[in-house]
Amino acid sequence: LDPNTxxxxxxxxxxxVLAQSETGDMFIKxxxxxxxxxxxxxxxxxxxxxxxINQRNVRDAYYxxxxxxxxxxxxxxxxxxxxxxxxxxxxxxxxxSYFFNVYDDMLKKAVAWSCxxxxxxxxxxxxxxxxxxxxxxTFPTAAEAGGVASGTEAYYSFDYANIHxxxxxxxxxxxxxxxxxxxxAQNDIQNTTQDWIVTLFHHPAYSKGSHDSDWEDRLIExxxxxxxxxxxxxxxxxxxxxxxxxxxxxxxNGHQGFSNTFNIDNITNGGHTVGTxxxxxxxxxxxxxxxxxxxxxxxxxYITAGSSGQVSGGDLDHEAMFLSLNELGSCVxxxxxxxxxxxxxxxxxxxx
Numbered sequence: 001l002d003p004n005t006x007x008x009x010x011x012x013x014x015x016x017v018l019a020q021s022e023t024g025d026m027f028i029k030x031x032x033x034x035x036x037x038x039x040x041x042x043x044x045x046x047x048x049x050x051x052x053i054n055q056r057n058v059r060d061a062y063y064x065x066x067x068x069x070x071x072x073x074x075x076x077x078x079x080x081x082x083x084x085x086x087x088x089x090x091x092x093x094x095x096x097s098y099f100f101n102v103y104d105d106m107l108k109k110a111v112a113w114s115c116x117x118x119x120x121x122x123x124x125x126x127x128x129x130x131x132x133x134x135x136x137x138t139f140p141t142a143a144e145a146g147g148v149a150s151g152t153e154a155y156y157s158f159d160y161a162n163i164h165x166x167x168x169x170x171x172x173x174x175x176x177x178x179x180x181x182x183x184x185a186q187n188d189i190q191n192t193t194q195d196w197i198v199t200l201f202h203h204p205a206y207s208k209g210s211h212d213s214d215w216e217d218r219l220i221e222x223x224x225x226x227x228x229x230x231x232x233x234x235x236x237x238x239x240x241x242x243x244x245x246x247x248x249x250x251x252x253n254g255h256q257g258f259s260n261t262f263n264i265d266n267i268t269n270g271g272h273t274v275g276t277x278x279x280x281x282x283x284x285x286x287x288x289x290x291x292x293x294x295x296x297x298x299x300x301x302y303i304t305a306g307s308s309g310q311v312s313g314g315d316l317d318h319e320a321m322f323l324s325l326n327e328l329g330s331c332v333x334x335x336x337x338x339x340x341x342x343x344x345x346x347x348x349x350x351x352x
């Protein structure tokens with residue numbers, strides 16, 4: 001197939017057509033040539049699969065957004081699921097009801113990527129790579145979509161345009177320094193030459209929502225063990241779920257401690273924010289966008305976006321967060337050229 005090309009399809013067998021793209025709503029758009037600078041839009045959903053009206057309202061709000069936005073109307077290049085895709089045990093029947101039947105319109109025309117959540121893990125087996133989660137998705141194990149081969153669907157990477165995505169397993173795979181997942185992630189991120197690096201895994205490194213990153217072991221281990229190697233090698237955006245809230249950090253680097261040890265001062269002054277705008281709101285029309293040169297490693301934004309199906313409160317007062325909301329919604333990531341030889345990465349929280 002040619003890159004960056006739309007192909008329409010039908011589904012059938014030797015006897016009959018089972019699904020036909022009569023209105024042009026069933027298609028695939030192949031990935032661009034790796035390294036290409038172009039507009040990209042990703043729809044990001046955390047902990048969505050509740051089967052509730054809340055989940056459907058969040059879905060419909062994004063559909064309304066993408067159909068009315070001025071830039072590249074209707075375009076969704078990929079769906080990024082942050083785990084817990086089908087409550088409460090990730091069974092095949094729950095995926096059918098709370099995943100496929102909810103997102104059927106988008107799944108016809110956008111590639112879906114996911115990381116493993118703890119509820120998905122109830123019915124999935126890491127060692128045999130079996131169970132509904134592994135049976136439903138097919139992820140690259142041999143670097144078929146770019147990056148370094150991981151040999152497992154539990155964690156993997158892929159390239160799209162000039163973005164490198166690293167998907168980690170914070171639930172079942174080992175999280176220790178020097179373990180197989182750690183060594184693979186280090187090797188993978190050190191060998192990418194892509195302009196943007198986005199990482200997703202389920203358990204957030206920073207959260208004071210329905211889960212607390214000062215207390216829970218998986219959250220602490222991801223922050224203490226994985227964040228140093230990711231940050232040292234240029235990660236730009238980290239996406240997590242698990243806490244059923246929306247929390248968005250400042251532009252930060254080098255904070256592996258508890259919430260009360262976060263220092264909002266610039267790194268040069270002994271703090272944890274990056275650049276002259278790192279402690280601001282990160283908005284072009286506000287305190288100014290967070291800025292990073294093409295060869296800089298320091299500086300990432302952390303987003304907990306686990307409210308695509310429900311909200312569950314929490315203190316929502318993590319010191320590293322610029323904004324914390326007990327609100328339903330999903331996120332949209334858009335990357336586009338800025339007209340001056342650079343690019344902007346914008347993430348919006350689209351409420352229900």
